[in-house]
């Protein structure tokens with residue numbers, strides 16, 4: 001019988017998606033054992049601390065400890081409360097990055113290491129690019145590193161076999177893998193059209209059912225569809241990040257400023273002006289009437305509103321469109337995403353990918369599948 005492959009990993013970000021990933025890892029133990037793979041979690045970090053096993057080459061954070069991490073983080077407590085629990089060490093603030101780099105350097109060129117970014121931070125890009133240099137694999141649900149400078153992007157994708165980021169677009173849907181297969185076969189993709197926000201999809205279809213915007217955005221947040229600040233979704237920025245990731249995958253060397261983005265709220269309700277809590281309680285209700293009116297007008301024409309991403313040649317726009325109720329995007333309900341890919345082989349009838357496009361469960365499942373997809377790189 002072949003020896004079990006061990007994939008050491010560090011999870012960065014232990015919010016809704018990160019915790020669900022840890023739970024999936026634990027619940028898939030016997031499946032993975034049958035497949036001859038073992039995911040060895042050697043460290044978990046949040047915004048302020050890293051908890052790591054005391055000997056990363058030989059030990060792991062056991063499943064009981066991983067459940068404790070999930071419990072502590074779901075109560076919004078700090079990982080530092082876990083110090084003294086089992087054979088682990090906690091590193092805070094300034095020590096954190098140094099320790100991450102030390103582990104990446106020890107494991108990167110020996111057993112290998114997968115650095116899994118389930119944070120929503122733009123600050124992880126430095127650690128990720130350095131880890132790539134140290135021979136590590138990287139797996140991302142976080143879109144921000146791939147949408148920073150072209151220089152960082154080039155570095156992150158410099159070893160294509162060592163990066164997976166399926167969940168950055170379409171959560172668990174096979175969007176990146178499908179595009180990569182088409183591109184690798186030399187089939188040029190000239191147009192991509194899609195509804196790529198689980199939040200905005202859910203919001204639009206709930207508005208059609210007569211619910212107020214302020215209520216449905218709160219529901220989308222509690223269902224785990226929104227970004228930590230739902231304005232990231234409502235501003236179109238989250239869709240624009242997905243559009244940029246897809247555009248760069250298609251070979252366009254563009255930055256965020258090349259994308260036309262339409263926002264659903266005015267600048268005076270922006271993050272620099274209002275806190276998230278203030279926006280949710282006092283800002284959002286002010287938007288209810290206007291969007292209700294837009295939905296009603298669209299409905300009178302037999303149409304619905306959808307937040308659409310269009311990549312066509314060098315053009316890349318994201319914004320609200322009024323579409324026929326019975327069109328492919330118009331028929332979408334709830335958090336479903338749909339993406340139409342047009343290429344030489346899919347010229348008249350596009351390749352269509354559709355399904356749940358947000359939620360902790362499906363997103364974490366996409367991340368887990370990405371990690372497993374790297375198994376051939378590990379001894």
Ligand SMILES: NC(=O)C1=CN([C@@H]2O[C@H](COP(=O)(O)OP(=O)(O)OC[C@H]3O[C@@H](n4cnc5c(N)ncnc54)[C@H](OP(=O)(O)O)[C@@H]3O)[C@@H](O)[C@H]2O)C=CC1
Pocket residue numbers: 012013014015016017018045046047048118119120121123124141142143144167168169170171198224225226227228357358359360363
């Ligand atoms: N939910 C979904 O449907 C989908 C989400 N995603 C992406 O998944 C990511 C995670 O989303 P979600 O779990 O909802 O977010 P949360 O806000 O619930 O969790 C984010 C976590 O990241 C941690 N964090 C913040 N900064 C850093 C940092 N510099 N280094 C390490 N960890 C950090 C936070 O720490 P602390 O606890 O200390 O605040 C928190 O634990 C996001 O990038 C999102 O865009 C992608 C596809 C779908």
Ligand SMILES: N[C@@H](CC=O)C(=O)O
Pocket residue numbers: 168170171196197198199200225226227233238357358359
């Ligand atoms: N907030 C995002 C989550 C997935 O990327 C969305 O609503 O689609």
